[in-house]
Amino acid sequence: MGEIGEFVDYFRDRFTKLSDMLRNRNVSFRPIESMSRRTTGLAEGREEVSLIGMVSDIQTSKNGHRMIEIEDTTGTFRTMVLKKNKDLFDQAMKVMLDEVVGLTGTLSDDGNLLFINNIMWPEIPVRNSIELGEPGSTGLAVLISDIHIGSDTFLEHEWLKFLDWLNGGTNNENIGSVNVGDIKYLIVAGDLVDGIGIYPDQERELAILDVYDQYCKAAEYFNQVPEHIKVIISPGNHDVVRQAEPQPALPDKIKKMFRTDVVFVGNPAVVSMDGVHTLIYHGRSIDDLIGALPGMKYEDPAKPMIEMLKRRHLSPIYGSKVSIAPERTDHLVINKIPDILHCGHVHTVGCTNYRGVRIVNSGTWQSQTEFQRRMNLQPIPARAAVVNLGSRDTKIISFQ
Numbered sequence: 001m002g003e004i005g006e007f008v009d010y011f012r013d014r015f016t017k018l019s020d021m022l023r024n025r026n027v028s029f030r031p032i033e034s035m036s037r038r039t040t041g042l043a044e045g046r047e048e049v050s051l052i053g054m055v056s057d058i059q060t061s062k063n064g065h066r067m068i069e070i071e072d073t074t075g076t077f078r079t080m081v082l083k084k085n086k087d088l089f090d091q092a093m094k095v096m097l098d099e100v101v102g103l104t105g106t107l108s109d110d111g112n113l114l115f116i117n118n119i120m121w122p123e124i125p126v127r128n129s130i131e132l133g134e135p136g137s138t139g140l141a142v143l144i145s146d147i148h149i150g151s152d153t154f155l156e157h158e159w160l161k162f163l164d165w166l167n168g169g170t171n172n173e174n175i176g177s178v179n180v181g182d183i184k185y186l187i188v189a190g191d192l193v194d195g196i197g198i199y200p201d202q203e204r205e206l207a208i209l210d211v212y213d214q215y216c217k218a219a220e221y222f223n224q225v226p227e228h229i230k231v232i233i234s235p236g237n238h239d240v241v242r243q244a245e246p247q248p249a250l251p252d253k254i255k256k257m258f259r260t261d262v263v264f265v266g267n268p269a270v271v272s273m274d275g276v277h278t279l280i281y282h283g284r285s286i287d288d289l290i291g292a293l294p295g296m297k298y299e300d301p302a303k304p305m306i307e308m309l310k311r312r313h314l315s316p317i318y319g320s321k322v323s324i325a326p327e328r329t330d331h332l333v334i335n336k337i338p339d340i341l342h343c344g345h346v347h348t349v350g351c352t353n354y355r356g357v358r359i360v361n362s363g364t365w366q367s368q369t370e371f372q373r374r375m376n377l378q379p380i381p382a383r384a385a386v387v388n389l390g391s392r393d394t395k396i397i398s399f400q
């Protein structure tokens with residue numbers, strides 16, 4: 001738990017970064033403080049007013065209107081989206097607590113309420129191919145996640161098939177049109193091992209009971225990856241680092257088990273694969289996004305990932321399932337627009353493109369657990385996403 005001052009710094013940093021992105025629009029936003037100096041709404045002749053704020057409260061009124069309270073560094077303001085504005089109301093249902101939005105509307109007669117007619121998110125700007133730049137990079141990157149080594153549902157047979165494929169093994173019909181010799185990178189987006197004490201009674205579902213033995217096994221596997229492939233490992237909520245995000249890279253004690261050329265990064269992490277700017281995030285907030293937003297489901301994990309990009313934040317809701325360590329700077333803000341956003345965590349596969357960003361959720365190497373069976377969560381296991389670093393075309397290869 002952080003001190004109050006740390007929370008203030010954390011939220012101020014989040015607000016500053018995200019409001020700066022909104023200020024790049026052709027809209028003149030006013031500080032909330034200035035709203036108390038204006039006369040009533042009527043006197044302003046129903047002129048449009050635009051505000052930027054962090055969402056501090058959301059309610060549905062008795063009549064079914066959406067009430068959104070926002071806050072900037074100068075004050076708070078109440079706003080409302082009327083139920084009858086169907087499209088706008090649907091958008092208002094996507095506004096979440098703690099995110100930063102821009103709102104345009106007209107004031108109520110008493111000047112204390114803004115009737116919204118436009119909602120803006122920080123967003124990824126629509127870019128044309130010139131702005132996106134020539135894809136100059138070559139080679140392939142393989143994206144995987146949620147291997148869960150040590151779990152009794154870890155799919156070792158399929159995993160060994162994958163390792164064999166990376167090594168150019170030929171007894172494998174999955175090779176398709178992928179030339180494995182072109183693979184330059186292998187990224188793991190968290191949950192390398194199953195860990196211990198992550199959920200109640202986990203011991204009953206473990207094949208390897210000691211977490212260091214789990215990592216030893218992981219090292220044994222990864223040391224079999226051909227040396228021309230750069231391995232990059234980022235942790236998840238099952239790994240042996242603090243749960244609160246951002247998570248640091250795995251500790252030295254574990255790094256030492258692996259080949260020295262393996263790169264260990266934190267969660268989230270930004271890496272450049274031959275100039276291809278890649279944002280790796282385990283994806284714990286996807287649980288929250290699916291819970292909070294209409295139309296989201298576990299079967300389609302690319303959709304909540306689009307919502308991260310729209311909000312330019314990897315975990316917009318503070319203090320839901322994701323625990324966030326309040327640091328001076330909000331490391332979960334998506335400052336620079338990535339070329340690739342790679343997540344895992346939900347154990348299902350998703351692949352799409354959003355405004356020039358390649359989105360991949362790389363599934364899992366674990367079959368359905370007891371918990372997931374009870375939750376009716378159907379994993380898509382033993383998949384690897386192969387991204388062409390030039391065209392960003394992506395193939396999902398099955399080793400099942």
Ligand code: D5M
Nearest residue numbers: 146191199237238287345346347371372
């Ligand atoms: O998470 C895999 C998926 O299963 C992810 O969507 C969360 C969900 N999950 C798994 N265990 C739990 C518990 N105990 N509570 C709530 N949700 C859960 P993973 O990080 O691999 O466990």
Ligand code: FE
Nearest residue numbers: 146191345346
């Ligand atoms: Fe997982």
Ligand code: ZN
Nearest residue numbers: 191236237345
């Ligand atoms: Zn996870």
